[in-house]
Amino acid sequence: MNAPLHSTPTTSRPADTAAQDSTPVNSSAAADKPGLTLLIAAPRGFCAGVDRAIEIVERALDRYGAPVYVRHEIVHNRFVVDGLKAKGAIFVEELDEVPDGAPVVFSAHGVPKSVPAEAQRRGLDYLDATCPLVSKVHRQAERQIEANRHILFIGHRGHPEVIGTMGQVQPGEMTLVETVADVARLDFPPEKALSFLTQTTLSVDDTAKIVSAIKTKFPNIVAPKAEDICYATSNRQAAVKEIAPASDLVLVIGSPNSSNSLRLVEVAQRCGTTARLIQRADEIEQSWLNGVGTLGLTAGASAPEKLVREVVDLLSQWRTVEEHTLVSAVEKMVFKLPRQLTE
Incomplete structure (x- = not known):
């Protein structure tokens, strides 16, 4: 559902310097930090399909206990995958890596028909997290x-x-x-x-x-009844088009193998703005901010909000940050879980 574009200004909270730098920042040093206007795109980050896929793995772990196998990365984000690994998920590329009798989840990206057919043949208990x-x-x-x-x-x-x-x-x-x-x-x-x-x-x-x-x-070709590019992809690209023209640099949080994140970088670049893809805040080099007065920030559909806040906290160590959230759409989509996890 679209909403009128508006900006919500906030001042970033002080950075957690203990996590980044053991040297405390005193008030006089903070006063010397140059200002940075931060334009944060909305919507950004997790979409309904990603939320659903992650919840499927977490609920499967609760129901079956560890380990639960996942064929391919459940979503394209290292932080998410590592978090699920810590809870007991084991990620594999093919079903032949899954032991007999073990539960397995198919990733949000979808699988060929041959994959569930093979799972059925082997009698595997599988859950389909396809968006x-x-x-x-x-x-x-x-x-x-x-x-x-x-x-x-x-x-x-x-x-x-x-x-x-x-x-x-x-x-x-x-x-x-x-x-x-x-x-x-x-x-x-x-x-x-x-x-x-x-x-x-x-x-x-x-x-x-x-x-x-x-x-x-091919004038007689049959088109799909509705747009195949998903709402989250479209909304995030539209949001970048709102922040990029006013930014000196755009940072996109996402994985190099995330299609929707790579497209956000391209959208910003086509607006004439330098854009960089990062996975975590620790990849940012302070020199990137040279000559930057306004920075745009967004996250791909498989990147959690925690990673956005990490970036803001790091920027706040170097600059006096004034945040503005630019809302171009409001998303309310929710997808049902597989029946096996709700009955």
Whole structure:
């Protein structure tokens, strides 16, 4: 649900210097710190799909006890994964690493059909943490194949979501499209029945250009009934477009293998602003702030708010920070848990 853009100014709390520096900061030193205007994007951080996936692992640990196996990173964030490991989750890449009889969770990115089929064959007790918005794309793919249409799938090769979605259909029934140049190379006859779908975490602007090229080349192609790029991806990119033009530097908290986080960096850069992807506050170099009077800050959909506050606390050691939260949308989406965890 969209809300009017507004800014909420606050002054950052004093940094916890014990965690960062054993030398206390006295009041005179604090007075000498130059000012920094901090524009924090909202919405940012966890989306409903990520909240659900993490809760599934935590509840599975409560129900079954440790260890609970997780196929692939539950979400693309090292801090989250390490936290779940500490509670007893074991992360693996393939099912053959899961012992017989052990519970296993499938990641939020989705898996090919062959994975739950193999889990059933082995009698594994499995929980599917696939984001419901990714599952929606999976169902659309099945319907398009049932209608005898070949699918053009817009996405990034090798991403777990792409692997999972393409694994919903038989080989040869879906063609991956990554760029406008890929569209130009497509060679389907005019009578070929086609449809297209997209990965949920793509750049809104880039995808629009690819879709336009596809529709121009194949005027009769069938489009999805609703936008496949998820609300959280769209909202976070829109929020960056609000803070980036007014910022000298934008920091995006997220993992290098997080598609939605990488897209936030690209969005800021396209606004003409220098942008950097960081995983934790300790990656920030103080020299990055040279000449920076206004800094934009956001977090990808798999980055917890704790990491945002870590960054603010570190910045507050170097500068006198004045925070402004710019709200461009309000998110109220909540997804149900699997029935096995609620009955």
